[in-house]
Structures are given as C-alpha cells and as structure tokens.
Amino acid sequence: MTDHLLKVTEAFAFDGKVVASKPFGSGHINETLLLETDKGSQYILQKINTYVFTNPQGLMENVFNVTEFLKKRLVEQGGDPNRETLTFIQTRDGKLYYDGEEGAWRAYRFQHDLMALNAARTPHDFYASGKAFGHFQALLNDYPADTLFETIPHFHDTPSRFKQLHEAIEKDAAGRAASVQEEIEFALAREKDAALVMDLQAQGVLPLRVTHNDTKLNNVLLDPETGDGVCVIDLDTIMPGQAIFDFGDSIRFGASTAAEDEKDLDKVQMDLELFEAYTKGFLEGCNNVLSPTEKDLLPTGAWMMTLECGIRFLADYLNGDVYFKTAYPEHNLDRAHTQFKLVKEMEEKQDQMQAIVAKY
Ligand code: ADP
Ligand code: GN1
Ligand code: MG
Numbered sequence: 001m002t003d004h005l006l007k008v009t010e011a012f013a014f015d016g017k018v019v020a021s022k023p024f025g026s027g028h029i030n031e032t033l034l035l036e037t038d039k040g041s042q043y044i045l046q047k048i049n050t051y052v053f054t055n056p057q058g059l060m061e062n063v064f065n066v067t068e069f070l071k072k073r074l075v076e077q078g079g080d081p082n083r084e085t086l087t088f089i090q091t092r093d094g095k096l097y098y099d100g101e102e103g104a105w106r107a108y109r110f111q112h113d114l115m116a117l118n119a120a121r122t123p124h125d126f127y128a129s130g131k132a133f134g135h136f137q138a139l140l141n142d143y144p145a146d147t148l149f150e151t152i153p154h155f156h157d158t159p160s161r162f163k164q165l166h167e168a169i170e171k172d173a174a175g176r177a178a179s180v181q182e183e184i185e186f187a188l189a190r191e192k193d194a195a196l197v198m199d200l201q202a203q204g205v206l207p208l209r210v211t212h213n214d215t216k217l218n219n220v221l222l223d224p225e226t227g228d229g230v231c232v233i234d235l236d237t238i239m240p241g242q243a244i245f246d247f248g249d250s251i252r253f254g255a256s257t258a259a260e261d262e263k264d265l266d267k268v269q270m271d272l273e274l275f276e277a278y279t280k281g282f283l284e285g286c287n288n289v290l291s292p293t294e295k296d297l298l299p300t301g302a303w304m305m306t307l308e309c310g311i312r313f314l315a316d317y318l319n320g321d322v323y324f325k326t327a328y329p330e331h332n333l334d335r336a337h338t339q340f341k342l343v344k345e346m347e348e349k350q351d352q353m354q355a356i357v358a359k360y
Helices: 003-010 056-076 123-139 158-171 177-188 193-202 243-254 272-286 292-296 298-319 331-348 350-359
Strands: 018-023 031-037 042-047 098-100 103-109 209-211 220-222 229-232 239-241
Touching: 003 018, 003 098, 056 103, 056 123, 123 220, 123 229, 123 243, 123 272, 158 177, 158 193, 158 298, 177 298, 177 331, 193 298, 209 243, 239 243, 243 272, 243 298, 272 350, 292 298, 298 331, 298 350, 331 350
Parallel strands: 209 239
Antiparallel strands: 018 031, 031 042, 042 103, 098 103, 220 229
C-alpha cells in the first residue's frame, strides 16, 4: 500500500489496521477499493470523483440522511437495516468523509455475503433487482424531497443532455466529430421526441419523486443463494426525479443481451423476457405508488434513458473521455453504439413492451 493510501485509511475508524487493498467492482465513476484489516474486517473505500461530484459534502449529507431514513423504515417493517442498506464508517474525527490532498474518500462496511452482477444469470436475477429498486422507490415515497441536495443538476433532463451534445459537437475538443457523423445524425433525429417527459413534468402530469437515478444491475447487491435483491447501493445520484427513468435505466443496462461495451452489435438485443421479468419485479416492489400515466410511460422511460445514455457516451467521446472511466480510446464510442442499437430495438418492440406493462 502506498503512503498516500495508508494516510487515507488511517483517517477512518476501522476495526484494526488495514493490511491489504485491491481494486473492486466495475463502476464508471468512482475509484473503489476493497480493504482488509489485521482483525479480518473488510471495508469498501471509495475515492469520490470530484470532477463528476463537485460538492462531496452535499453528496455525503444526502447519502447519510437517506440511509438513516431507510434504516428506520426497514426496522419498522421488520427488515435487517445492516443488510438492506449501506453502513458508513465515519472518520476518526467524526466526519462523513475524508478530505485531504489525496482527494475526497468515504468508506462503507463491505457486504461480503452479497454480490453485484454485471449481467443477469437468469430472468429471476433481473426480476429480483427490479423488486429491490421498486421497493426502494416505495420506501422513499415520503422522504422530504426538498431537503435533498442536487448532486448533479439536470442529471436526467434529456433536452439538456442534447444541449451538451450540441456543445460537444461544436467544440470538437478531441477532433473526433468528423468520424462520427452517422452517430450524431442518429441522435439528432430523435431530439424532438426526447422532450416528452420533461414537458409532462413541467405540466404537472408526471410527479417528481425521490429517485435513485442510476439503477444499473450492478448497483443492487443480491443474495447469492436465494437470488433475492437485498441492498440498493451507489446512492450518489439520489435526487428528485422520474420513477419511469429509474425503471428505464435498469432496462437499458440489464435487459440487453450483451455487455454495455460489446463491439459485435449483432449480439446486442433488447430481451423481452428480461423486460417482462423486471417489469413484474419493479411494479411489485413499488407497491402501487405509481400513477396510471407513469405505468403507461414505462416503455418510453426505457427508450429515453437508453437514448440519453448513448448521447452521454457520444458527447464524452467527442470531449476526449473526461467523464466516464475508459479502458481504451474507442471505449465511449463502443458504448454509444450499443445504446443506439438498443434504442432501435426498443422502437421496433414498442408494442410488445406496452403489452407486457399492461399485463401487470
Ligand atoms: P460507482 O459509482 O463507481 O459505480 P459503486 O458505489 O457502484 O461505484 O461501487 C462500485 C462497485 O463496488 C459496485 O458495483 C459493487 O460491486 C461494489 N460495492 C460497492 N459498495 C459495496 C458494499 N458496501 N458491499 C459490497 N460491494 C460493494
Ligand atoms: C455511471 O457510477 P455507475 O458506473 O454506476 C453513470 C450513470 C450511467 C452509467 C452508464 C454518476 O454509473 O449515469 O448510466 O455509468 N453515473 C453517473 O453505465 O454519471
Ligand atoms: Mg455503481
């Protein structure tokens, strides 16, 4: 372990001295390490990406307040708060995170008996994740939304994401725009339709709720034995938002038959069996908090989140890969390609998706 990392670990109130550390998980934003102490305790230590999250104090207050709220609700419902939510480890001087010249770091108890998946092994895994995210939505239904700090303003404001794409095209910071004309055209052809949800929100037809906003399959921990969805993690983007986007972002990632960065687009499809499994789980978990209009718009939410994510990958490619972690130069472009392929698939399968939602 470097001196730098040692100094960070010593700031936290861990049980024992940290003797091992290794990179963990496959998130695109933060740097995640798994730590082990000489007393056999394990922790997750994360360097908060302050390019993405410019106010770590506001972010950590959100996460702390939300997890405290969830713990209370879970106790009331007879759940296990230590298993079903994240548990923070504060610093030795009682702060929510460490802030020093090494950056902003925070720590959680490692949930060693649970696992995160990058792809559902069976439809049941995906059903279980849907149920967990739906339950999360229901648990936060009466959370005081106005007390939440907005960690990334306009996060799922799709028209504003289009604006960012236009800016990226204009700037062409990495000199890549000429090579992605086809991808740009694909996105811009859909710009008008992408305003629908924000318009309905402005008209008061779609309510703002407290939402997770980053409902990827690997942001819920499952029980490896039962396959149940147990603990929703990655709470950095909890903000007022659209429930249909929490549904949609899960479909975007988890109902695809291939990885988010698959190069062979023939392998990338939107699997209707997986779509159905998630829909069933999410609606069961939500326990009737959604309005009929929200339910009707679930397939639209999936389409829009996929398009938006594709645009964000494409814009980051144009900007020179400054936002998402990448492993090679074309990584963001490969990701944009899979998202756009899924968008086309969803356009073709719109009626079938609608029929599935109507069933539940
Ligand atoms: P990112 O914002 O980079 O996606 P996450 O908070 O999602 O960061 O963490 C990355 C990965 O680390 C997760 O997908 C999961 O595999 C693992 N992870 C994070 N927190 C825990 C935890 N408390 N217990 C077990 N695994 C965890
Ligand atoms: C990022 O942090 P992670 O890897 O769970 C991103 C999401 C994207 C996702 C695409 C804060 O999620 O919005 O949908 O990558 N998170 C942030 O895989 O921008
Ligand atoms: Mg994550």
